[in-house]
Amino acid sequence: MATGRSDLPLTVVDGVSRDAFGIMAPGWTTLRFFPSMKSQFEKESLDAELSIWRSDGLKLLHYGDGSWNAPGAVHAAKDVYVPWLQTRSGVAHMLTSQCQRLGIQIQYGTTAVDFKETDEKAIVAIEIGDEVTHVEADIVVAADGVGTKSHAHVSGQSAKATSSGYSIFRRIVPLEFIEKEFSLRILEKFFSGQRPEFRIYLCPPDAHANIILSKEFFSYALTYKDPNYLEKDAKESWNATVPTDVVVEKFSKLDPDLLDVLRVIPNESIVDWTLRWRDPQPKWTSDGGRVVQLGDSAHSFLPTSGNGATQACEDALSLATCLRIARKGKERVATKVHNKLRFERVATIQKFGFMTRSSLHTIDLKLAREKPEILRDMLVMPEWIWGHDPVHYALGNYKEAEQHILEGAPFHNSNLPQGYTYEPWTVAGEMEKEANRGSGEI
Ligand SMILES: Cc1cc2nc3c(=O)[nH]c(=O)nc-3n(C[C@H](O)[C@H](O)[C@H](O)COP(=O)(O)OP(=O)(O)OC[C@H]3O[C@@H](n4cnc5c(N)ncnc54)[C@H](O)[C@@H]3O)c2cc1C
Structure with missing residues (x-):
């Protein structure tokens, strides 16, 4: 059963949202012409290594860097090191700072x-x-x-939009919270190296989990087949949330230590994003x-x-x-x-x-x-x-x-x-x- 806590921020670490995504080299082909943006990009990127795991914690494959960073590969963003991941807030901050430098006005609330x-x-x-x-x-x-x-x-x-029949649970857990709650045990288990990790857990039947382990947060993105998708009112929104127990039950075969972290997340603070196709x-x-x-x-x-x-x-x-x-x-x-x-x-x-x-x-x-x-x-x-x-x-x-x-x-x-x-x-x-x-x- 989820115990739930009220002092765990929703997606906030040090005052900024830290959800992560990956923008590949074609999106950064002109970044080299903008040195201030480029240095912000390098600071905000997560230079993670990818690995694939069985849901219970057995490592199946160390994948490492994206194919575009393999020896001999020439990707589209010259002179820019493009790792797997960036934080959403980092990219937003980088772009808005550039607008400020150029005097481009942004009007919010419209x-x-x-x-x-x-x-x-x-x-x-x-x-x-x-x-x-x-x-x-x-x-x-x-x-x-x-x-x-x-x-x-x-x-x-x-x-x-048609529902794909799948949904994704998403939640960031700040590391300071994990340290406080679990002392060093979980950190020692999950941090073997210096670089952040991007792990994909295969969770049959019909589910997978993307977990990012960084020095600032753990990020959970758990994609599952949703038998109730026709009835439920879940949305493409960061505001549609579910009880913690529902997530824990759905991913009950996940590595027990990763589940322990999930269990203490406050109720109704894990986002349930219905995946829709158009x-x-x-x-x-x-x-x-x-x-x-x-x-x-x-x-x-x-x-x-x-x-x-x-x-x-x-x-x-x-x-x-x-x-x-x-x-x-x-x-x-x-x-x-x-x-x-x-x-x-x-x-x-x-x-x-x-x-x-x-x-x-x-x-x-x-x-x-x-x-x-x-x-x-x-x-x-x-x-x-x-x-x-x-x-x-x-x-x-x-x-x-x-x-x-x-x-x-x-x-x-x-x-x-x-x-x-x-x-x-x-x-x-x-x-x-x-x-x-x-x-x-x-
Ligand atoms: C769960 C999830 C995970 C994802 N992971 C990845 C990933 O790893 N890699 C990847 O490449 N992509 C990923 N994506 C997709 C990616 O987030 C989107 O494709 C991308 O954000 C699209 O950018 P956009 O600027 O077109 O739209 P948005 O990012 O949606 O931006 C639209 C903007 O317009 C504003 N707006 C909305 N309506 C109005 C209005 N009527 N008037 C004025 N402003 C308005 C919004 O506030 C917002 O700021 C993911 C998406 C989801 C849902």
Whole structure:
């Protein structure tokens, strides 16, 4: 039974949220040009080593660094060391500090509620408190996440979300709390080396746990098949929480020491995030070209793809490059060229998230113990993902893609797996394939 405690902060260590994610090299291709941001990035990154474990605590494979840091690999972010993980707060802090240095104003507490455009300008309606004001611009970038209100204007229909049948429990536990509660026993067991650890625990049937062990916190991200997903009202939100006992029971076969830490987490402070899928929607730019969606508002990802934030950053780099090439007066074409350059790549990587989750949940553990290298093959991130430079790609392909948009000339994207031609897919189709045990082939 969970005892629960009231003095454990929710996701806060030293006053900042420390949830972690991984943004791969393609998201950092221009970081070298911004030395202050780069040094903040290096300070905030978690240089973790990856390993794969059986749920009860048997180590199956030491994976180490990401493939992009293997000897001889050349990734897309020149002169930047890109480890597996960054903290969300660290990246947010890095970006807002850069805006301050450049005098770019950020206004908080505003909600974009409607998008429109004329031939000359885009107009976004913004709610501040009870007041709605209208702001005009050459283009508006709707980078407002999965709940964006821009679909009505951009594609004329909402992006319907389907539950994947899976949910993820998430919780950060500050290390000082573990020290206080468990003395050194747990720390000695989990900290063998100097570097942070990123562990994946395989938890059959149909679950896996990502645990980050750092000098500041333990982070739990526990993905499980949720039999009640149709009835329950869980949300894509950091505010949907569950009783601690529910989590402990669901992951009762996890390493007992990791469970002990979970047990003392206060009730209703573990986030339960329903994993939802949306069919890839190819149209991110309005007919008039003045409103363009970017990041999750255009394409949401399953966390197992490890790519949502990376693709949002790639979008930003690509869009900025297209606008730079087009210059003022031709921005309406630039947004469409950007869409053309990006959609097929993003939709292919979205599909990749199905594969990874499916593999992690169905792997034969006996086989994995005998031949741990199959785990490496399963998790390896291909070079076409981490080696891609979205700025370089936009510079090299803008003209041809523009001719495609304006004159219907043929254009083929080359930012996909070698030899692969994109074929439209749907969530329903992928789920059916998975049910037949053939999911996710790219
Ligand atoms: C549990 C979980 C784990 C994940 N792990 C990873 C990972 O390891 N690697 C990875 O690459 N990705 C990961 N992702 C995905 C990643 O977090 C998202 O893809 C990424 O944050 C998308 O960035 P975004 O800027 O498009 O949207 P968001 O990060 O959602 O940002 C949208 C912003 O818009 C604001 N906003 C919302 N509505 C409005 C409005 N109407 N008006 C004005 N502003 C608004 C929001 O407050 C927010 O600041 C994970 C996601 C989840 C849920």
